[in-house]
Amino acid sequence: MKKFTLEQWEEKYIKGDIKRFDQRNTMFNRPGWDKSIHGAVDSWAIAGTIKDRPGYYLEDWALHWASRRGTLFGLFNTSKPNPGKSSMALMKAMASIVPSGQTMMPRQPPEGARIHDPSPEALTSKIKKAALWFGADLVGICRLDRRWVYSHTYDAPPYSGTKDDQLLDVESVPQDIPEEYQWAVVMCFEQSYDLLSYYPTLDSNAASSMGYSRMAITNHYLSAFIRNMGYKAIDCTTNDVALSIPMAIQAGLGDLGRHGLLITPKYGPRVRISKVITDLPLVPDAPLDFGVTEFCKVCMICAENCPSQSILYGGRTTEPNSVSNVGGVLKWPINAETCRMYWGRKNQGCTVCMACCPYNKPDTAFHRMVRWFTDHARWGDRFYVRMDKLFGYGKSKPADKFWEEWDPKRKFKPWE
Template identity: 40%
Template structure:
């Protein structure tokens, strides 16, 4: 590995020395790598109704309804720059307001405050701003609609990212693993498309370029870390201070000059070294019990940074087998809690007194946080 660049030192955590090709991301790979054809067919084409709570037609129906905005108008999981995630465009009703009066000017700090407030008003649960490291942008896109593979670049000057997190429903995720957890995921994905589109429209309204993205175009987790939203973890997901891993991420790239937030670790990596709860509960053994490493297990890893890599091949194979997604790792993570004084105290201890980490992991188990909540709660019968 090469020495950290100046920009990487400023970022505060390691950055691989190459750009990841999105073709190798597991959900894209499933469409061209023959070894995952069976799992892909099961996952996307088969109907997995089961005669048990959380697996009925009504459960699938609300899951699909929650995804509907993303599937119909977002499509950020299929390709970039389309639908609600289009990189250009101002609605004709707003055009004259954008053309009149020139650009809105202010110091980067003033403009950051305005953009963050707008993002929160428009539906973000967390928001931060960072400078984009070039190696977080995919080298290529794999377009699921056209099956094309082509190089990807952000528009010139769009070096700032407004990174936003959307909360996923706590109770639904605690009742994982049934199909209903897909409601929480899908609902957040639909909100991502809705939110990124409106934040981009706001920035264009100020007279600047804005590129809204879901999972497409660039890696959301390092962007979110650089924007001060949280830390990576053993299970590979972002863990935020306020909402733990119970978030989905979207971002808007812009040439609007903005002040940046910075990486703010709060003890997650140290806690994960002791915890391993996700690894013990992962049904596909995709999460490592071992030490951090710089090499992921296969081509679906963006290797080169010291961290834990999940085995996306194993995870995806499990999803294919059950014909729906899984959020078991989020469900059992001790950071997956509703906000409250006791949990604030736990987070305080995790940050300042890691000696208590082992005790906190044990307490989490003893207090029953790893147990599944009954699905009847969702439909109001419990």
Template identity: 30%
Template sequence: MLKIGHEVVRPGMYVGDAEVTIPVPEELETVPGIPLNNREVDWYAREYPLETQNITERASRDWANSIRDTHVEMREIRKEHDNLNRPLIMAARLTGDQEPTGTASGEDVTEAIKAKCRELGYIEVGITAYDHRYTYQSKKDWVLFPHAICLAYEQDFEPTQTIPSVDAEIVHSSTYRTEGAAGLEIAKFIQGLGYRAQVHSPNDNTGPYIPMFVNAGLGSLGACGYLLTPHVGSRCRIMIITTDANVTHDSPVDYGIHAFCQVCQVCVNRCPGRALMRDKVWWRGIEKHKLYFKRCRPVMARYLGCGICMKVCPIQKYGMSTVMTHYAETGQVLGKGTHDLEGYELEGKGYFGPGELPVFEREFFNTMPNGDTENWAFENLKKQATEAGGAVSDEMIAEFKQQLETGLSQSRDNIGMMEMEDYI
């Protein structure tokens, strides 16, 4: 039995469920939240502000969509999601300008808001300051209010265990829509309390939300790049609502996950694209496991959105309390090395059990374009000219011109992308 450094007590997953206790062995203790250097975070936010990959990686996004659309069933699922989700996004965009419908009492409304969120089915609710350092450049002028209500909605267990699959993609999309609709109800509730609220749609993000969830004590950043929450790990979809309500902020928590992921490594070992890094690095002022995008998206595009790093995470499958209790008692990672946790099947490739990984040719990864459409057009022109010994033909210029015009005419807005028969 390992020596326990501290215990974390969390509310039950749903209203009426018993509290859960998460033992954190002393050897896994690090810091509440995540190790970070605020000066570096500030500097990167100022000098290299974040932007959504829908813009910075538009070329690979369009390429991935063209690959995915060869799977007829997946294309229909995505188009249905777009049609159902578009009005939710549009409604969320209007919330920041809506006036309160009630009169503020001046009392702290933290518990009232949290109770309403739980009533509507959110499994994790926490409040922290909205961190503008993580706002996408294209959304800088959109965020209005200082407090971020962080919300996590469970993705159904059974379909998620079939990742990568059509069923898993269906529940992935439907969970976003369910929590998006519930978020609009929360905004109305806050307005009724006499305050303003702005819904940040989970499919129209203003930035990466995980840093604020960590600050609100709702989990830790995992080696997979997902937020690992106490009850369901990465098997949830997250969103935030910002408000000017009179609320109290929560604090970050040391769940032991920052160190545990270094011990576990199941997602790192099982990633079919070898896109997850074994060791942590300092990136934009934060110590984390860095994901290698160029090895991730090609697999996601060809294999039903992939998500294997979610499927094989023991926290997702068994819950943080169960996994940490097992580790404290045995020094072992629950499920590691078993087919139950680590096995998966790739369409057309077959089944891969513990220790087995698919093999892809180099071209599998190298054919994916990078950057936005305009930059990729220029890279193509340079490549063609180089292969021609430095000569630039009229045909090359005409092709470059067409690609450049296409890129410059593309919408940078999520709704606009959906209207172009694209998807979020």
């Protein structure tokens, strides 16, 4: 595994000016204002349909939505540079159960208190340990690259089930993050390999839901930790405030796949990403090169399996295919419109490209060895792809025995 300097990384990926992205152009927001998109699907809800078949019974639907419950505790609503918004709500709730005048959960250090070792090296080590303690599976640091910060934020009003002429005209709001915020702590949350392998059911959706819930809570804890030390923190989860994937790559957490997802060395694309932006001085990590770009050039598995054919088969390009891609970055831009419309038609999220990707494997001795080869012997990439298909990896498991087979605490054997 090679570590890139930021200049080398820039040379590999950035081929033009980057226009900052307006959050209204994400495919979760476009049906809220773009009639050409909105009218194409009857209902944009991805609430999941209960059906009389395995993977879609009431208990599967219940597992999916219960797993997402953590996002509803008021912790997820932080999509603006508005430090302290969610922790203030929690503080008020806690204050109501302690005698007035006392503070049960302090946010600022007592007058005169000092951090024992405030060097960026020591703070970085503490922040990384705290992030893992609070629930992250991977953590990295990058300088805040403002090209990835949304130029505008946008809160789409409810649009599912409405007619085109009922769409509310909501403006996006210009966003700038004050200069003192120079750093970002980027975290990844593993999603269950076993649950994802039952794609495309509601049980595989539960894996994503749990990732979102875990990040909401961890982000909140980490932001509180930073504020308790007297620094500022903007708590931003998956699609909030800035584009997560380029930040995760700059923070040394992985590289970009053909399917447009982050691929991490340990969990492949099977992660959800969150970040906390801060003025706490930190030491950045270096972007990684472990052979992903070369591997994706010869592997088309995600493109072949994508049910809406939204993933590019050809070479990388800097040209966006709609306003929902960022131009100027050399990559495989997915067709976000057809992808999101497919979700709308199916009434649930899709995890196919994540589940079928050869980098999606359990972190066992056998797969670590294969990953070593894909990094150090890149000339064999076509062979590894063929082997992956031959061994039948990435195939969906029949859901009829899901509840009998599923062991949430399963330990993988070294050769699995």
